[in-house]
Amino acid sequence: MATMYDKIELKIPAKPEFVSLGRLTVSGIASRSGFSFEAIEDLKIAISEAITNSVKHAFSEDDSGEIQITFCVYEDKLEVRVADEGKSFDAEKRKAEIGPYEEDTDADMLRVGGLGLFLIEALMDDVELQYDDGVSVVMTKYIEEKQVEGNAKIIST
Template sequence: MEQFDFVEMKVPAKAEYVGVIRLSVSGIANRMGFSYEDIEDLKVAISEAITNAVDHAYQEQEDGEVTVGFGVYDDRLEVMVADHGGSFDLNEIKDGIGPYKNTESVESLREGGFGLFLIDALMDKVQINSNYGVIVLMTKYLDETEVGFDDDQISTTQ
């Protein structure tokens, strides 16, 4: 099995914590050797995903949490954003996750839009699991030449 480090963070579902996660992804991506432009893309994409979770997941609750997971591989960074506070069961998430397709109704995932189009444009691969709330799994490859795409933006890299 492929070796990787996994970093998991939980933050209150409040807008003021988005910057904390942006700093974290910036630090991790910088250490991995991502370019300045790629780090900026990662920060925007993760901000969109977290802001959505903050705005939509906890309209009723004051004490909601957002869980963010970073899978640090040799060739890529995988970022998971979940709008519930539980820990990630990685196998369960990967089993239940499917590709994000531009044809999907954004409203079917979450009322009020999602910023998914922007996330999809900034990241190399975007997948969605909506079994337990919404989990967005975003992948950015270190070396863009390693990314092989078929027509629906799903990486064919093993």
């Protein structure tokens, strides 16, 4: 039996001024889905980082690219895919250039997009990078922490 979900799609120009539209959209969807305030804040930061990374790394200044954001709302989780059709980048190489994320560093001092992949991985329950005609970041957040622990137990036994 196929898993049922609602799918919402948003296409935005690959420009910094449209990052807030992604934040507002994920906030509305997550709120309606029953996520906690803290989880919604995590989702907003993660989607901001993913969109900002697409804007910064995928398109040159004169390129008028688009970013496709797909929200799949399941009963127990929200899956968000941020995809661009720009040039690909090596995520592991980029992480090595940035260096390790230090938890005691003041997060407010980090500029948006500076540690994007580290922040996304820290804030989301599951993160997957896919390289097709561009780069897709697929981020999953479960509605309840108990659900994540339950899934971990099922996989490990």
